[in-house]
Amino acid sequence: MDRRGRRARPLSRLRAAAGLALALAASTALASDRLRPLRAMAWLAPGADLAAALGREPAECLKTPADPALARSVEIGRAAFRDPLLLGGQAARAGLSCESCHAGGRDNPRFRFPGLSGPPGTADVTSSLFSRVRGDAVFNPRPIPDLAGPRATLKTPPEALPAFLRGLVVEEFDGAEPPAAVLQGLVDYMAALDPAACPRAREAPVTLAGHLANARRALAAAAxxxxxxxxxxxxxxxxxxxxxxxxxxxxxxxETQALRAAAARLAPLQAAARAGAPDLARDLDGWLSDSRRLERRLAAREAESLYAPARLSGLQPDRP
Incomplete structure (x- = not known):
């Protein structure tokens, strides 16, 4: 029985647990084209067009505020929105972030997570797969909303967003209490997603430059x-x-070795940030400067990487 007195559904939970196990395995599978070399493949429907699903993403409809302080808050929220550690628990271990469901702050019609989704583009937000608090033992996936769509279509009014987002992180996904500035940043980021700011093209290619830009923007927010x-x-x-x-x-x-060396340099910087080190901004600037050389090296072989649509199309995921 669950906390509301309803009898749990053992088969549903077994299926959900099996789905999560597959997703977790996908996040570490690196060796063969017959495995899932990209973590996001764990939440795609079988038979999905991999070049379309992993090679393109919705264009972000972000209207940067004119006020500098508000713009900085938006950047904090934008970075947290893309970080699986915000959600914590099982979601973080599977690699799910807010952006996994809301790609580019939009919807995600290709999202289909085992045990969490029904048809592609849906998610059960009261699943006990991720939450001990809101799990209701009822499989009831709902369509993922477009956060940059018309405001009238979003169910949560702006004044209720702080409580709603905190509940999502802490209760829906069992994440740790977010810092006040991160929570406010998420509120401000969602408020800055504006239909009027949407580019003419609905989708854009997923690129090395885009992912590295996200890393740099997060570090600029850290500074x-x-x-x-x-x-x-x-x-x-x-x-x-x-x-x-x-x-x-x-x-x-x-290239992987060079990239991992750059990533390893961020571990002590993260510890320094948490300790309030006075030289953090200088050290982050040093990393950012060096990252330009790394990007040039990686870009020289981007056509051989899994950013190339032709290589994505050739993957053969090992699906059950």
């Missing part, structure tokens, strides 16, 4: 964060962005 814990969260978000690059280059050993 101006209002408190040490938020700064540390931003460095963690940058490391998460670098993981997305790493898995695309996994079959290019020299």
């Amino acid at each position: 101006t964060a209002p408190d040490p814990e938020t700064a540390a969260r931003m460095v963690a978000a940058a490391r998460a962005a670098l993981f997305l690059v790493d898995e695309r280059y996994q079959r290019l050993p020299a």
